[in-house]
Amino acid sequence: MLIVHHLNNSRSQRILWLLEELEVPYQIKFYQRRPDRRAPKEAFDLHPLGKFPIITDGDVTLAESGAIIQYIINKYANGRLTPPKQGELIDIYFTHFSEGSLMPSLTNRYIFSLVPSQAPFFLRPLLKQLFSVLDTKIVAGPLNANLKYVEDALDRSPTGWFAGGPNPTMADYMMSFGLDTVATLMPDLLGPKTKAWVARVHDRPAFKRVSAYIEGNPRSSKL
Ligand SMILES: N[C@@H](CCC(=O)N[C@@H](CS)C(=O)NCC(=O)O)C(=O)O
CATH class of the missing domain: 1.20.1050.10 (Glutathione S-transferase Yfyf (Class Pi); Chain A, domain 2)
Known part of the structure; x- marks a missing residue:
């Protein structure tokens, strides 16, 4: 199942909104910003740049919200998000x-x-x-x-x-x-x-x- 690694108050809201609209099943794992607002150290276990959002979907681990959005639309939207x-x-x-x-x-x-x-x-x-x-x-x-x-x-x-x-x-x-x-x-x-x-x-x-x-x-x- 697709997992969204979600940092509080961050761009990963974009991903969650999209998944909810498409009704794609997913799990969410929460991460909390440190007092200096930086991501926690576990972020680097997921991706070398340590920035959120990150998703894992089977063998795929993907960061960069734009890439993630495009990946989800290509794989799960079945044409539903095609613009006029x-x-x-x-x-x-x-x-x-x-x-x-x-x-x-x-x-x-x-x-x-x-x-x-x-x-x-x-x-x-x-x-x-x-x-x-x-x-x-x-x-x-x-x-x-x-x-x-x-x-x-x-x-x-x-x-x-x-x-x-x-x-x-x-x-x-x-x-x-x-x-x-x-x-x-x-x-x-x-x-x-x-x-x-x-x-x-x-x-x-x-x-x-x-x-x-x-x-x-x-x-x-x-x-
Ligand atoms: N261009 C990247 C930006 C990623 C990014 O800067 N994420 C922020 C959260 S919105 C982050 O992880 N900040 C914590 C840190 O830099 O330590 C994207 O769109 O995913």
Whole structure:
């Protein structure tokens, strides 16, 4: 059976949502972030890079959420997630935009906020001010541009899903973690179409099952 190795509060939510939508049987093994938010050491027993999500499926061990999503769709979706013809390129584009553009700009914001808090305490006020200026100069522009681009793309969609089909496709699964993070931590950065997209994702019964399951079992493992 397919096993999802799930780190709390991480990109592996994408995988769980997809599996629930496709009703693929799977088991989940929970891992908890360390106090410094890094993955626990067991991650390296699974994969040399020690990053989540990771799945194991028979002889296959696979990391990198985009690769995992594509693997699951190829193996288990039986054509159910095929985007409409006119949305094919958009689906590919936002599938890659997610890890190639959106997540790096969010990670930059996270790192710029982290540096001052990790410094010796007497330097923190100064570094906080400095990194706030640097964030405005270096991070805010690309992040805001990415989110505006997302808003415009969703505005053009006839259904509100990225590829314009009746149901979410690969791009929606990939975009879910990043946009959910912005909706939670920086909601003012999202336009109305993007906020509606996040609400639509949260409203999916499959997504609700994942949320309830994760919240109910933050430390336990079914394995
Ligand atoms: N591009 C990779 C990113 C993997 C990644 O950075 N995962 C984070 C969780 S969202 C992680 O494992 N962080 C813990 C660490 O780096 O120690 C993917 O999409 O899977």
